[in-house]
Amino acid sequence: MASVFPLADLKASVKSDSRPDSWVDTIIKGDCVSALEALPTHSVDVIFADPPYNLQLGGTLHRPDQSLVDAVDDEWDQFASFEAYDAFTRAWLLACRRVLKPTGSIWVIGSYHNIFRVGATLQDLNFWILNDIIWRKTNPMPNFKGRRFQNAHETMIWASPNAKAKGYTFNYDAMKAANDDVQMRSDWLFPICNGNERLKGEDGKKVHPTQKPEALLARVIMASTKPGDIVLDPFFGSGTTGAVAKRLGRHFVGIEREQDYIDAASARIAAVEPLGKAELTVMTGKKAEVRVAFNVLVESGLIKPGQVLTDAKRRYSAIVRADGTVASGGEAGSIHRLGAKVQGLDACNGWTFWHFEDGQSLRPIDDLRSVIRSDLAKVE
């Protein structure tokens, strides 16, 4: 399992047909497009691709504590222009489609830096988009300079090889069963890959800068493959696709240029123990913590801008503003900060401190949060 296959040997093997499927459960060392071109036509069931994102980072970035953010500045993520990136994308997508069975499907993951170009290229090449899937990160890196929204998700595109392809695998019932018996949605919640799962070298540093979480791959593979299927990853990296495929009783093929990544992935996959048949029932992702911010109440109309809130004994009052903050006297801030400030305290739970008029009685705004939460219980 997970032997390395030099590209030259692969070519000879496939050509001579002496060792059919000798490339299955191996990592092919070589350039992505060249390796794909050496594989047989219509030979894999699903492709998962995590191509370079073309991040186009400027200078360095420091956290507020002045520590340096370890950016993805690897050589393999450098492209001269969008045109160059598009040409690269076209080439590997076309090579992928030849290798993909007509009944197969392809997943590509990216961020706003590249995913729009990937999606448009998929459409230009007559791939048929089935879904775009949002990976919501439970613990994304913050925006340190406060100039944008926290970039808290990545996007996956799931597509069949052409507009008429109908035979792709989608384990609808398994997905539904895993999701408390309601349809699996297009937004998925998972933590980023860290802790024990994150591969580290002897120096203690991460082996690969963009290792994906196994839970994400597990859902992809459980949703769109059958046991025994072959999953190809043309940008194998640290081998998450291979490790999860093996664990879930699927075959894999990896393509990777860099020996360091191949070594790490081989060892990783060798250590994987496949699950038994009984255990191959679908596993669920992490359930969301139901977090409701105060401005959701304002945006949803349960609380109106201009409305007056008071504490339970009407000693303090505040006016609600349209941006979801509250103001009292000259002071303003979140419900928590202002609650603390008017009382002269360091901290305050605004949800239980502030009340609203409901007929003749006062009720804590936390009651309204409960209303929202029960609406959201189905979603999160």
Next chain:
Amino acid sequence: MASVFPLADLKASVKSDSRPDSWVDTIIKGDCVSALEALPTHSVDVIFADPPYNLQLGGTLHRPDQSLVDAVDDEWDQFASFEAYDAFTRAWLLACRRVLKPTGSIWVIGSYHNIFRVGATLQDLNFWILNDIIWRKTNPMPNFKGRRFQNAHETMIWASPNAKAKGYTFNYDAMKAANDDVQMRSDWLFPICNGNERLKGEDGKKVHPTQKPEALLARVIMASTKPGDIVLDPFFGSGTTGAVAKRLGRHFVGIEREQDYIDAASARIAAVEPLGKAELTVMTGKKAEVRVAFNVLVESGLIKPGQVLTDAKRRYSAIVRADGTVASGGEAGSIHRLGAKVQGLDACNGWTFWHFEDGQSLRPIDDLRSVIRSDLAKVE
């Protein structure tokens, strides 16, 4: 408010300059690109666009089952359709950028059918993507055939007009305060527009097929505009952008071709009551506060020349000089430069780094800046 402006009249008005800004708070009746071309250059602060996504692709998007069409023709047909859609997208985006102030920003909403093409075109035209924002729907339509994941989100792209544009508005502190004092993320949760909010004709049928929820527009406008700003919507439809802009104390401009939509939007907007100034005050952070230089503290006697400052752990110390600089060892400079230098860092916020003795405890000199600021507030 919300009067209708025929395109011919608009052209005459803008040209003659007889009624400056006569187009503000109106709905311009006409084709999107023609109307945009009639508006003055650099005249609006933010654009929110909800373009059609099936305009040129209706056949292929709505009839995926047609399997009798010749494959080659089918491929060509789709390529041609995407090209037409791309040309349309280029045209209105270019027209939008001319109208947009260099300090403005643009939002475009779409689904996987069109958003990849919109995103790639934005990048091709040198717009600079700030975030992609996911609108997660609490109540999306189910997938009826069980062949895909439930399509439970739409995607918005937020971009500045070019890569170097820096002056766009982002009310970071308001968003954070409204979100229980943590950064607002790129995934937003809102219900789809229905119930009372959904505009319905006399026949009880919905006026517009894709009416967006006001809560979504409210967050867009609160995040990226200031009170009094002009928000342009080139695909005005049922006028959600106009209604929310008016309610939030912003101006709007709508462009719409169909009289039925214009009528519905006009009536809708006329019924909107704008919020008062207090409710519209936006939470701001330190960046918006009056600048106080360190030597003001020295001049006012709160800090005395010769006084010793240290960091919080008394690892470094510096002596205050009469000119408002500080010195340590052979080095001297501003509180920031010296703070950076003694720590061997590139940058340092001297206000929070340096502390002074206050009885037995150490307090940051930023506390003294607050004293100055509150004194100044009384004078203003």
Next chain:
DNA sequence: TAGGGAACTGAATCCCGCG
């Protein structure tokens, strides 16, 4: 050993006014 606190980290397109 258990617990508390400091340090470290993650696919990042991350400042702005003034001269």
Next chain:
DNA sequence: ACGCGGGATTCAGTTCCCT
């Protein structure tokens, strides 16, 4: 337009060190 310099800016963890 460009350079300078003041000074603003982080969330959810995991790991390591010290008591």
